[in-house]
Amino acid sequence: MKILMYNSVDKEVSYVKAWAAKTGHEVVTVFEPLSVDNVDKAQGFDAVTTQQTTDVPAPIYQKLASYGIKQIALRQVGYDVFDLPAAFSNHIRLSNVAAYSPRAIAEYTLTQLFNILRNNKKFDRAMATGDYTWAAGGQVREIYQLTVAVIGVGRIGTAFAQMLHALGAKVLAVDPIYHAQNEAFVEYTTLDDALSRANVISFHTPLNAETQGLADQDFFAKVQPETIMLNMARGGIVDMDALESALLSGQLYGAAFDVTPNENEFMDQKQAVAELPENIQRLIQLDNFYLSPHIAFYTNTAIKNMVEIALDDAVIMANGGHTENEILR
Ligand code: NAD
Numbered sequence: 001m002k003i004l005m006y007n008s009v010d011k012e013v014s015y016v017k018a019w020a021a022k023t024g025h026e027v028v029t030v031f032e033p034l035s036v037d038n039v040d041k042a043q044g045f046d047a048v049t050t051q052q053t054t055d056v057p058a059p060i061y062q063k064l065a066s067y068g069i070k071q072i073a074l075r076q077v078g079y080d081v082f083d084l085p086a087a088f089s090n091h092i093r094l095s096n097v098a099a100y101s102p103r104a105i106a107e108y109t110l111t112q113l114f115n116i117l118r119n120n121k122k123f124d125r126a127m128a129t130g131d132y133t134w135a136a137g138g139q140v141r142e143i144y145q146l147t148v149a150v151i152g153v154g155r156i157g158t159a160f161a162q163m164l165h166a167l168g169a170k171v172l173a174v175d176p177i178y179h180a181q182n183e184a185f186v187e188y189t190t191l192d193d194a195l196s197r198a199n200v201i202s203f204h205t206p207l208n209a210e211t212q213g214l215a216d217q218d219f220f221a222k223v224q225p226e227t228i229m230l231n232m233a234r235g236g237i238v239d240m241d242a243l244e245s246a247l248l249s250g251q252l253y254g255a256a257f258d259v260t261p262n263e264n265e266f267m268d269q270k271q272a273v274a275e276l277p278e279n280i281q282r283l284i285q286l287d288n289f290y291l292s293p294h295i296a297f298y299t300n301t302a303i304k305n306m307v308e309i310a311l312d313d314a315v316i317m318a319n320g321g322h323t324e325n326e327i328l329r
Pocket residue numbers: 077098099102105151152153154155156157174175176177204205206207210211232233234258259294295296297298
């Protein structure tokens with residue numbers, strides 16, 4: 001089978017070659033995302049895959065169908081780039097890679113929790129000015145003393161909760177979906193109860209109507225003094241003005257965010273500080289706020305799985321088969 005891989009990036013190439021050698025399929029890579037301007041490159045191929053943040057509009061599905069292509073395999077989770085009605089009306093089946101490495105995000109969340117807990121940014125900044133004393137940060141808490149509220153205990157939240165439990169922390173789980181097997185390492189409770197007891201709050205939910213702006217002023221009013229907030233999920237979950245106030249007032253001990261609202265304006269790009277959104281410029285000045293450029297997922301396991309799962313699904317769906325990664329609505 002001949003597969004065209006749109007928006008291929010250097011870090012994927014070795015995994016693509018290994019997959020092609022293993023399966024005997026041919027993969028041709030192009031470096032631009034799938035667009036109206038380059039969909040014609042798919043002529044003569046049996047299947048396509050892409051990863052992109054730009055939309056895949058209606059004419060693309062019509063063209064792919066006219067070339068006899070029956071699917072698009074996305075090498076990422078978020079599939080809001082697709083026009084689902086247009087795809088389905090043209091009989092183009094879609095897939096995503098819903099779970100490429102939950103541990104990757106969980107490990108990074110843990111990394112940032114320790115960075116905040118141990119005041120690493122404060123010490124780095126002090127040492128950069130020649131201050132090697134212990135003055136930059138006070139005595140800190142150890143992880144077994146912490147109660148952590150994991151908001152959203154799905155794939156990533158579960159992996160994070162297991163790591164915390166293994167380290168001796170008390171873990172509170174907030175999720176409308178209950179998994180009995182998680183009782184071995186979490187205590188399920190309500191959001192309000194979790195906020196009243198937690199020293200750390202970590203978001204691992206999707207962004208949806210319920211979670212959009214979930215952490216607003218009312219939410220922050222309920223959290224304990226000196227709470228640590230972690231958001232590796234989606235920027236829109238947290239009201240950034242309320243976050244800034246909570247960091248400045250000392251209600252939050254610190255926060256680490258891998259995602260922000262409107263992050264597509266600057267994440268994964270070279271960007272002068274002065275061109276960042278003004279609230280982000282202010283936040284990154286704070287020595288108890290960590291911003292990272294949406295890299296929680298970025299491990300060799302995750303990239304390998306994104307490539308292999310998407311290519312496997314491309315073959316399965318082009319052959320009319322079933323994959324659990326198919327997007328059905
Ligand atoms: P998942 O679907 O496995 O789990 C999400 C969980 O959130 C589900 O159990 C769901 O029931 C729960 N949930 C939904 N609404 C809720 C609410 N209002 N309150 C509490 N829980 C709620 O998803 P996942 O794979 O674990 O991903 C979680 C988040 O991590 C997503 O937002 C995803 O986009 C993000 N993510 C970030 C990165 C990164 O690099 N920073 C990488 C991958 C995924």
